Amino acid sequence: MKADAAAGGAQAGDERDALFLGIDTGGTYTDAVLWSQAKGVVAKAKALTTRHDLAEGIANAADRVIATAEIDSGIIRLVSMSTTLATNALVEGQGGRIALIMIGFAEADLDKSGLRQALGSDPVVFIAGGHDVHGQARAIDIKALKAVLPDLAKTVSGFAVCAYFAVRNPAHELAVRDIIREKAGLPVTCSHELSAKLNGPRRALTTVLNARLIAMIDRLITATEGFLDKRGIHAPLMVVRGDGALVSAAFARTRPIETILSGPAASLVGARHLTGLDNALVSDIGGTTTDVAVLDRGRPRLDPEGATVGGFRTMVEAVAMRTFGLGGDSEIALNDQALIPKLKLGPRRLVPLSLLAKNHGPDVIGHLERQMKAPQPGRLDGRFALRTGVPAALAAGLTASEAELHDRISQEPQPLDRLLSSTSQTATLNRLVARGLVHISGFTPSDACHVLGLQQNWDADAARLGAALFIRRKDSIGRPLAETPEALARQVHDALIRRSSEVILETAFAENGLDGPHTVASPLIERALSGKNGIAGVRIAVDRPIIGLGASAPIYYPAVGEMLGVEAMVPEDSDVANAIGAVVGQVRVSLTAEVNQPVEGRFRVSAGETIRDFDDEDTALAFAAATLREQAAARAAQAGTDEAEITVSHDIRAATVEDKRVFVEATLTATASGRPRIAH
Template sequence: MNTISSNSEPVYGLGIDTGGTYTDAVIMDLRTDGVLAKAKARTTHDDLSIGLRKAIDAVLAYMAEETFEPSLIGVSTTLATNSVLEGRGGQVGLIGLGWKPEQGWDLGAKVQRFLPGGHDSRGEPLAMLDMAELERVVEEMVPQVDSMVVSGLFSTQNPYQEKNVKEMVQRKYGIPVVAGHELTAELGIYERTVTAVLNARLMPVLSEFLDKVLDILKARGLQAPVLVLKGDGTLMNLRNARERPVDTILSGPAASAMGGRVLSGMEDCVVVDMGGTSTDIAVLKCGIPGVSKDGSTVGKWRTRVEAVDMWTAALGGDSEVRASPHGGLLIGPQRVTPLCFAARQYPDLPSRIRETGQARFIHLADGRPELPGTAGRIARYLDEHGPSTLSQMKRDLDIILLQPLLKEMRERGYIGGIGFTPTDALHVTGAYVEGDVEAAALGADQFARVLHMGRDDFVDSVLDTVTSQIAEEVVRKILTDDLGSLPDDSTFHAIMAMLSGKRCCDRLRLNAVLDAPLVGIGAPARAYMTALERKIGARVIIPQDHEVGNAVGAVCGHISEYVDVFVYPRDKGYAVHSAFSTPIAYRTEGEAVRRAKELARERALERAMRAGALHPTVSITTEEERVVTPDAPGITQLAEMRVRARAVGKPIEL
């Protein structure tokens, strides 16, 4: 535990992050950004509340002798992201107005109907709503779904029809309704509709999670306001989180970026967060991470959700180490349970490694359903025999096409893998020990024998390969930000390998030199990242409390909301369009722009205060496109102007 001395009374904040591998909790002095206490617990995916309780109780134990009354509780979670990837959530009915999906579009709704309506790009109705037909369709859909979505063509230019449908459905049936214009002002009917459908699907999932968090906090007498981290790195209150859970997609990576800034004190840096499953890389300028301009993509879903522009590599402490058929090592992208941790659950695992001469096993996952047929046979075998090698299962089960079936069961989460990982390598060296060192060492011996290496050389090779891969991912992120898409040919891959220190050339040396420091976040950061100073010429900062950086980021943010209003030429004047009012006509450009700024400012302030901001301040920016007037060369006229008002405020007084 680290204590921070201060002349003023501390303002306590409790930060909680439920990650893919660990659930972290920190107690901070929000005046100084100092970590007063910290704790970690393994994330319990079948019931997240178990890991939450363990982490919260552990961190509260540090404050047992002090009166601890937090002023703020911040939460970040991978729940929304994982739910989208795994297809979990409520059943949604979709009503489309004025459009039909293109072939191959998967919009994520259980039932969907498309009716005349919608607007053109000027906000004019394409067709009037047939309310009788609409009510008939809704009557048919409601018994099949938990919530409804209404998404109209160009509703961002005129939300009138979407508002009418939402009001009617809520009044008559009392179920949740999400309107596409409420979540984004961006064009793109597919992305806007998917965003609304995912939001509706996630509403019961995140609400259940937040209810569990509140129950845990209430049982411990913690009454402070609870805020949830959004994917763009800012906070929102519980009411907004329940209404807009889709905004929490990718909040985990956002937490690492914000935590890296707070812990390092660096405003311009590259934050690298290495977790159990992946490594996330974000570039911060002036203390603010870049935000994806085109919205977030999660699995197969393209959305309009703003999130930190994060580069994610399938490389983590739990990535599986394999021997390459061509010699050398392959690490990832498959995730397995490290031998050192699996041996806690299966104490005879070291004996199994000795008996089989192998370090790769298959085991039965917790919380699985009862499985029928051949999958059931496999489950019963693993339940009876415990962790087993593939060769054992082939011999004992005699199942045709066993490997494809095991692959499918693994993808569905019914079974898991156990194997040697970078985390095991750290256990062998003693750099990080939290599990069974014997199991890790036996696994290293098995690989070393196959590769004709000594144990120490093998472990060093694993760690060097990991740091080289991190170095390459950092270089790729920087180059992609500057150049856009990168080539995918053998020459480029060879150059990247030389830049990241993976390989060298007899007569040519290529060195990458970063002009911004690298900030390492995550439990294994110190073990892997210090070598990056040598590989890519970077100044590496591993801040104190780096292992709980995500929980720090969850509680140290601010509240920020923005609103876009558009100005377009219309007939002999101009029109102001927004996602919260019908188009308004003005005679001159100046009048239209002034009104657009007023509307944007008013709505941004309203949204920020509704999200929990105190005394928010507003900044306004404009982007415009102008075209040359055909009959007056050299003179331009407005084609489009975007007016963006952003309101920013702290969630509490400091």
């Protein structure tokens, strides 16, 4: 049922009937819905996501939904989209090669907050500069930056800039940004633009990830805008942020890190809208990831410490969502170190063999049949490589071996047993996959569902051949992994149900303050999930229903509910919940200002790029509040609303010394929210 009206939705009169187009671009499918406040879902459609040309998948889904509704596309008055592309990129370790400029930091800071791990082999440049806690400047070394810029500009797709205490004074970040733009002409992300919190290394980490994602989100938005223009849809384009709020496309272009968990956040908004449930565990399974979160008293819980995706704790405020590398397209590997080999799912996404054959014709089947005829199984059987189709500029900075292999891979799938000739080349291929330049195809849970007849949308023959090749492998004592392709497919299907139950429990235990993964791995929980009880039996249950979302949710979640002893709802339109969530939200932005005393009797206001000193506390606080209101109004307009309501909260910290109140510091937060502007 459609339980909610859109928050901040269209008001009386014809605006209640205004049609909104919601789009969700996932790793495998692009979904589209037409929605109005008066009628709810008017029509829905799906198309395959086309990573080589995102416009194609978007156009296919949107054209289908417009044709289904039999409307003139020109009457659409708002377009809003959610996407899992940023989330998937971080989970899979992908993104453009960037350079990090650290101002006023030491190299030891790279070992904090996972910054060194996030950087990988990307270059980092340390220059003198930065500020102290009160915003007082240190000397900056611009010459050192100018010396390295010409070479860096040839090998990276963007820059991340982080200065010491930039949240108190961003002057050095702004100076470096301007130099990079002038000399290199590449995108630049400054840390103070993304967070007002201290902890420089984690702010640098967030900035690095943002810089990596800019090209990817820019391609998505450009593709969408191109489609809308060709179809005569002259309506504002919005993007869902990770906290479920909407922002304009222009806003999202410069701050793509805020779209991590965009798809999951939209799914939560959509789940609440579709079911009317106030309290639930929401689990959204896609091709690459499963996202699990808690609905509590009608609202998604937000993570006060910042979103964690791909193992990195960012400073991005987002839903308290746990993202697992588990989906219908997860890589299936064999853990054959154990006495009884176990199937391992994910975290890497593969292109399912059934989808590969559907898109690329009989050559895929031909290679699979050739490998089946070989007298001995090969370690690369059932695997293919093909380019993702991203712009050539994103291949900058490849090593000689990477460039050579990249040149031999084309847009058409090539079997790995003929492409690779050594183990070292496998490692090289994996690096190209991590850069987002190459896809690997192999047997996945989606293929298993085709073997079992649970899915029929792609090529079942390729799926069955993939399963047949997989079971030719033997375990450590020479036993086959399964007797038939169907038996393997059932093992994979059951493994995904089991793992889906585990990730839901991990989330529930973590919400209770426990170590989720460690608790789920305990023998008692293992026994409860397997149902293998002895004299003493163990049962497990959660306190609220599960809402299963995603195109494949009906295949798995009824069994997940049975395993966890709770109702599992798969609502109507759950397959497009993200796209629905994209059009029923509202714009919301927050900004903060700090007031402190660099010396006694002087009150310094730091509000973004505005730094101002005052002689008394009340005047400083009043100026900070007024400045924040102006900045929040401007930011809300950039984010896509003309009717923002603004609230300002004060957190004033003071001490009592010898019965006298002594001001320490204050944090002011302005929140602006309103419905998105629509075409008239």
